[in-house]
Structure formats: structure tokens, C-alpha cells
Amino acid sequence: MKQTTLRTVLAAAVIAAAAPQARAGTAIHAEVTVSSKAASGDTNDARQSADNLQFIGCGLTYDATSDKTEVNCVARDKFEKALNCSSTKPGFVAVAAGIGDYAFISFNCLGSELTKLHVEKFSFNLP
Numbered sequence: 346m347k348q349t350t351l352r353t354v355l356a357a358a359v360i361a362a363a364a365p366q367a368r369a370g371t372a373i374h375a376e377v378t379v380s381s382k383a384a385s386g387d388t389n390d391a392r393q394s395a396d397n398l399q400f401i402g403c404g405l406t407y408d409a410t411s412d413k414t415e416v417n418c419v420a421r422d423k424f425e426k427a428l429n430c431s432s433t434k435p436g437f438v439a440v441a442a443g444i445g446d447y448a449f450i451s452f453n454c455l456g457s458e459l460t461k462l463h464v465e466k467f468s469f470n471l472p
Contacts, residue, residue, distance in 0.1 A: 375449055377401045377422045384420035384428045385451035388444075396423045401450050403441040403462070416441040418452045418459055430454030437462050 377386030401420040453461035
């Protein structure tokens with residue numbers, strides 16, 4: 346009898362450990378979308394996308410010769426439509442520097458010039 350109880354307890358522990366963990370709270374999913382002048386999406390959703398095509402983000406490059414930092418924002422959607430643009434304006438650099446692992450990003454371009462950068466880092470951007 347004791348062996349049966351032990352087996353039952355062990356089986357229940359294995360099942361509980363393998364089961365997905367319940368989560369509370371809101372999670373918003375925003376796949377990457379790209380138009381001719383704008384892009385938006387959630388970094389985690391792009392990372393977890395089944396198509397392996399989506400990405401979105403902004404990178405920073407400092408040039409010691411000009412003493413300027415440039416932000417370059419890039420995105421590609423599941424249809425392989427891509428957009429990128431950049432700026433050396435300090436406001437854009439500051440916003441881009443705050444982008445973390447989990448964020449919603451949207452940006453607008455006028456040609457190759459970055460004209461708007463919006464970043465949201467809320468609990469619902471987490472996986």
C-alpha cells in the first residue's frame with residue numbers, strides 16, 4: 346500500500362512539474378507590421394513568431410570622429426516587407442537607449458530619416 350501511495354505522489358509531482366505554469370495579468374501580442382513609412386511590433390512577439398522572418402528594433406552607433414550617436418531603427422514583417430531609417434537627434438538616441446529585451450516599438454520614417462520613435466515597456470510586453 347505504501348508503494349502505491351509513493352508512486353501516486355511521484356506521478357503527480359512529475360505531471361505538475363511538466364504542466365505549463367498559469368499566468369495572471371494581461372498580455373498583448375503585436376506582430377510586426379510594416380508600411381512604406383511606418384513600422385510597429387512587439388520585440389518578444391517577433392522573437393517568438395512561427396515564421397522566423399519578423400524582427401524589430403533600434404541600434405545605436407557612436408562615431409568618435411563626428412562625436413555623434415546615431416540611432417538606426419529596422420523592422421521586417423512576416424511578408425518580408427522591411428523598413429529602416431536613422432537619426433542623430435539626441436531625443437531619438439535617448440529613447441532608443443531605453444529599449445530593453447521586451448518592448449513595443451513603433452517608428453516612422455521620411456525616406457531614410459527617422460521622424461518618430463515610440464517605445465512602450467509594460468508588464469503586458471513580457472512573454
